[in-house]
Amino acid sequence: MEALIFWIVAVGVTVSAIAVVANRNPVASALCLATSFIFLAIAFLSLQAFFLAMVQVIVYAGAVMVLFLFIIMLLDLKAEEKRSISWGKLALLIVLLVVPLAVFQQIAGEVNEETEVLSWSENQSSLGVKELGEALFQEYLLPFEATAVLLLIATIGVVILSQRQATPKNHAKGSETS
């Protein structure tokens, strides 16, 4: 059963990730990216990281993808769709994929010697929401608070970046459109 889920996830993630790179239409790319995020969430589920699977769906497939789609709609990306795929670059893609996999095959052989196969019932390191929350608020309290500051700074930065400049030229342009 674990093997079946793994192979479904592997094929799904790989195909949708390649589709992100190969697609001409940015909206289609974004939707393929969302698909690969959801497949990764399934992989997290089969790795018994239930909380992270939910966070993956909510934050990545939800919030981040909505942001991407908004920006794609906001920008005019018609020229991108007309460009054709260059075959030289596709060849580069294949080389880039095959060479590291050949190297990886060696490493994987060595890792395989050391690790055993874990089945679903072997509940080795099941980390529920409760345990995760306790770890976050006790052992990792300082980094947790630091991320709060980081998010605040990011929010302020986004607001400052996305406001219109107050220079006379841009100001005139802004008042025309609004």
Next chain:
Amino acid sequence: MNPLTDITLAHYLGLSAILFMIGVTGVLIRRNVLIIYMCLEMMLNAANLALVSFDRFQDTGGSGQILVFFIITVAAAEVAVGLALIVALYRKLQKTDIAQLAGLKF
């Protein structure tokens, strides 16, 4: 040990490596800033997958999952800032092609 039916750590690491390499390829061959940004997200996700599978197969006491949690938080903040930068650039230049955005001063 049958590699098709017995899923080990190496399988998940391999999937993570493939996903990361697709992301690298996308960053290298695509010209649109937005698509490059999506491929960056894909690479972050590949790293997340490797961390979660290490947490499952080696006894790390859940620190792998905590790290992934922080990575997701930082990635969300990073996406917001990066997309705001792209919008600011587009508003100034009306371009999203990195070949035309090669300079630092606009």
